[in-house]
Amino acid sequence: MIGIDPDSQTETPLFNPRQDYWRSHFIWTTNCSKIVGQTAIGRATLQRLDLNDERYPGEDSIRQARWFWQQGG
Secondary structure: OEEEOOOOOOEEEOOOOOOOOHHHHEEEOOOOOOEEEOOHHHHHHHHHHOOOOOOOOOOOOHHHHHHHHHHHO
């Protein structure tokens, strides 16, 4: 699959968990509620798959759920 890197506006392959190393492309924010893309592959993957659920902030978002999971250990 292909996505668009929002920083460079270029087409790039998406993260492939069978071939790519997660830590090479992503990091967590301090509170573990958001994933940050460190590379073109990471940024394109986050945008294409909407992994941070930016459209629906609040109690129903995946970011809120991640925060609760992190609090629970």
